Amino acid sequence: TQLLEQSPQFLSIQEGENLTVYCNSSSVFSSLQWYRQEPGEGPVLLVTVVTGGEVKKLKRLTFQFGDARKDSSLHITAAQPGDTGLYLCAGEISGSARQLTFGSGTQLTVLP
Amino acid sequence: DAGITQSPRYKITETGRQVTLMCHQTWSHSYMFWYRQDLGHGLRLIYYSAAADITDKGEVPDGYVVSRSKTENFPLTLESATRSQTSVYFCASMTSPSRRYEQYFGPGTRLTVT
Numbered sequence: 349t350q351l352l353e354q355s356p357q358f359l360s361i362q363e364g365e366n367l368t369v370y371c372n373s374s375s376v377f378s379s380l381q382w383y384r385q386e387p388g389e390g391p392v393l394l395v396t397v398v399t400g401g402e403v404k405k406l407k408r409l410t411f412q413f414g415d416a417r418k419d420s421s422l423h424i425t426a427a428q429p430g431d432t433g434l435y436l437c438a439g440e441i442s443g444s445a446r447q448l449t450f451g452s453g454t455q456l457t458v459l460p
Numbered sequence: 461d462a463g464i465t466q467s468p469r470y471k472i473t474e475t476g477r478q479v480t481l482m483c484h485q486t487w488s489h490s491y492m493f494w495y496r497q498d499l500g501h502g503l504r505l506i507y508y509s510a511a512a513d514i515t516d517k518g519e520v521p522d523g524y525v526v527s528r529s530k531t532e533n534f535p536l537t538l539e540s541a542t543r544s545q546t547s548v549y550f551c552a553s554m555t556s557p558s559r560r561y562e563q564y565f566g567p568g569t570r571l572t573v574t
Contacts, residue, residue, distance in 0.1 A: 352502075379561060381561070381562065383565075388567070388568070389567055389568070390550050390552070390565030390566050390567050390568050391503070391550070391565050392565070393562055393563070393564070396562055436502065436503065438503075438563075440561045447505055447508065447518065448505070448561055448563065450495075450502040450503040450504075451502055452500060452501060452502035453502055
């Protein structure tokens with residue numbers, strides 16, 4: 349059973365379009381992170397959100413943590429081919445002894 | 461160069477053989493982790509270590525052994541490799557825990573068991 353469900357699993361869009369990726373769970377998270385992974389490399393941390401309702405912006409990327417701390421979203425404005433990659437959300441479940449639970453990822457392809 | 465490194469990057473082995481994957485970090489981070497990544501499963505935690513000589517099981521520990529005699533190294537051993545252990549293995553490290561469990565990943569080892 350996947351504790352963190354990501355959707356969509358695959359997304360292919362044209363350069364310049366906007367997109368949103370979702371990360372949902374029935375569990376409450378103490379914190380939630382988003383990573384991006386490129387082929388042949390390890391995941392790279394993009395952002396950490398810790399407060400319910402928190403919104404963080406990283407250039408064209410906007411991350412939101414749900415009020416109940418059970419879900420998160422990643423919105424990309426005016427996507428570029430360089431945004432192509434596997435986007436992973438990962439959460440520290442409250443009381444989970446310092447372990448991160450990862451979603452299965454969203455594979456994003458931005459076509460020029 | 462500073463950071464977290466893994467070796468080998470690619471490994472092909474036969475069923476039943478013992479294989480050790482190496483992980484080395486230069487940040488002196490307290491925590492280190494081993495994950496495997498398979499299609500449809502995302503990253504699953506195999507073992508983790510809070511400090512030298514302290515290790516604990518993750519979600520999928522069966523068939524794996526770890527040790528941590530030094531802070532900077534965290535080798536993962538497959539005692540008798542099976543085809544189901546074909547995967548990409550990632551090592552990660554994290555500084556002392558706070559409210560932000562931010563992990564830094566190595567480049568991965570692609571292991572094929574034939």
